[in-house]
Amino acid sequence: MVTFFPKIPWATAAFVAAVSLSCSSGEQIVVNGRMFLRDGETLVPKGGGCVWMKIPSSGGTSSGSISGDISVQEGPEGHAYAVRVFSGQQLLQSRSYDVEWLHSGQIDEFEVTTQASAVYVLRYWGGTCADLDASSPGAAF
DSSP: OEEEEESSTTOSOEEEEEOOOOSSSSEEEEEEEEEEEEETTEEEEEEEEEEEEEESOSOOOEEEEEETTEEEEEEEETTEEEEEEEETTEEEEEEEEEHHHHTTTOEEEEEEEOTTOOEEEEEEEOSSOOOTTOSSTTOOO
16 A cells, blocks of 8 residues: 655655555554755755554555656665665665664654755654654654
């Protein structure tokens, strides 16, 4: 099952995440993600979401077109949650979050530059699902 959570109704960008809700054994995790387009010193919200799942999971990563020349594949991969960011066919960034990290309260923020020179900032964290207006745990835009 694929779940779509746009950050704002008119956004051309959104995270797409695979959600595994099977009754199989595994560790329950929550993953929050946010994407921003850098416009000078300003971060413009482009998408976000939250997924609940168990890992390890029999599911895999799913892809979604984000905006223009950027796409994100994310989902369970073995005992972790994997995120891969592409511009066209070029892999820009790859991350893997294990259960321990997702329960740690840490935030992973990274920046990618697409083939069209657009700069995006992506943030991931675990814990509980944050309001879609939150840019990180306990923060608001």
